[in-house]
Amino acid sequence: MKAIIVDDEINARLSLRGILEENFSHIQIVNECKDVPSAVKAIHELKPELVFLDISMPGYSGLELLKFFDESQINFKIIFVTAFSEYAINAFELSAVGYILKPVRVDALEKALQKIMNSNHDLENLKALQNNMENPLEKKVALNTGDGITFLELNDILYLKADGSYTHFYTTNRHRITIAKKISDFERLEAMGNFLRIHRSHIINLARIQKILKQDGGTVVMENGELLSISADRKTSLFEKFQNLKL
Template sequence: MKVIIIEDEKIASDLLQQMLLEIDASIEIVDKCYDLSSGVKSIKKYEPELIFLDVELPVYSGLQLLDFFNEDDINFKIIFTTASNQHAIQAFEMSAIDYVLKPIQPDKLKQAINKYKEQAIVKSYENLSALTQNIQTPNIKKIVIPVSTGFEILNVKDIIYIKAEGSYTKIYLSNNISYTMSKNLKYFESVFETNKSFVRIHRSYLVNINFITRIIKNDGFYAVFDEATQLPIINDKIEEVIKLIGS
C-alpha cells in the first residue's frame, strides 16, 4: 500500500510514519510533505492509494486539496489528521471522510487503517466537496450516504424528516426517496443542533419545519407535510414548533 503523509510538523510526521509501519509493515511511505503544494506534486508523481492529510497546513489548508485536482484525478483515499472541535468532527462524519484526532492514538490509527482496507477505493471528489461545505459553516449542508454502488450526496435542505428505527434512522427526502443510516436519532439531533429548520417533535421524529404545511389537532397535535404524511407532535413541543415556523 503506497502512502503519502502531508504534515507540516516534522516530529508529528516522523511519529506517524513510525506508528504506521508498526501497525502494518507492508505500508510503503513513498513521501512525506510539509505543505499542500509539495503534497499535490507528490500525489501526481507517486499516485498513492492512501494519503494522511493534516487539516492545518501553512499557506493552504488540507481542505483545499480539491483546488489542485480535477474530479477524475481523485482516485485515492484520504484520512485527515486533525485537532478539530465537535462541529468539525460531525462535518467529517456527515461527509463520509475518515479522520483521526490529534494527538494520534495507536488504536485509533489502527482502526482507520482497518476501515480503509475493508472499503473499496472509490473516487472521493464529492465526499471532499461535501466536507469543504460542511466544515466551513456552522450548519451541516450535505450528508454523504453509503449505498451499494458507492455514495449518494444529499442536500440537507431536501430532507423532510428523519425517523428513528431502533439504532438506525430513515431519512425521507422531498423527491420521495428514503435512505437508512446506522446513526440514531439523537445523533442527528446533535448534528442539526444549530440549524433552526430542524426540531425533534416526537421521540421518533426529527423534522424540517420548512416542509410543514399546517398543524392539526385530532386527539393530539400533528404536523402535516402532505395528505399522506402526518407526524405526531408531543404537547411539550407544540409551542416551540409554532414559534420556529413563525420565525
C-alpha cells in the same frame, strides 16, 4: 501501501509516522510534507495510494489539495488528521470521509483505514466534504445505500423516521431512502442544519414544518402532510430552536 503525511507540525508528523510503523506494517511512509504545495509535488512524483492530510495549515488549507489535480489524477485515498471543532467533525461524518482526531489513537486510526478501504466513492465523498465546509447553506449528507452512496442536500430532507436498526429519510420529492443505521447515528444533523429530534422516532427539518398543532400533546405537520408527535421533553427544545431558525 505507499503513503505520505501532510502536516505543518513536525511533531505531529513524527507521532503519526511512529504509530503507523509500530502498528500498521503494511503502510509505507514514502514522504512527509509540511504544506499543500510540497504535498502536490510529492503526490505527482511518488504516486502514493494514501494521504494523511491535516486541514488547518498556513498558506493552503488541506481541503484545497484536490484543486491541484484533475479528477483522473486523484487515484489516492485521503484520511484527514485534524484537531478541528465539533462542527467539522459533523461535516466529516455527514460526508462519509475518513478522518482521525489529534492526538491520534491506534483504534481510531484502524477504524478510519477500514472505512476508506471499503469505500468506492472517495471523490464524491470529498466533494461533499468541500461543499459542507465551504458552502454552509448548501450542505449535503452522504448516505450509504445498498447499491452505492446517495448524496442528499440537507434542505431536501423533510424528516427521518426510526425503524429499529434502520432509518428512513423522507424527501421533498416524495422519495424514501432507507439506511442501515439507527436514527441516533444522525443526531449530528442538529449541528449542521435546521434539524431537531422531536421524538425517539423522528428527526425533522424545521424549515419543512407546515404547522404545529397543540392537540394530542403536540404534533407537527410536515410539508407532505405527515403528522409527527412531539415528545413532552422536546417541546422546549423545539421552540428554542425556532428562535434561531434560518429560513
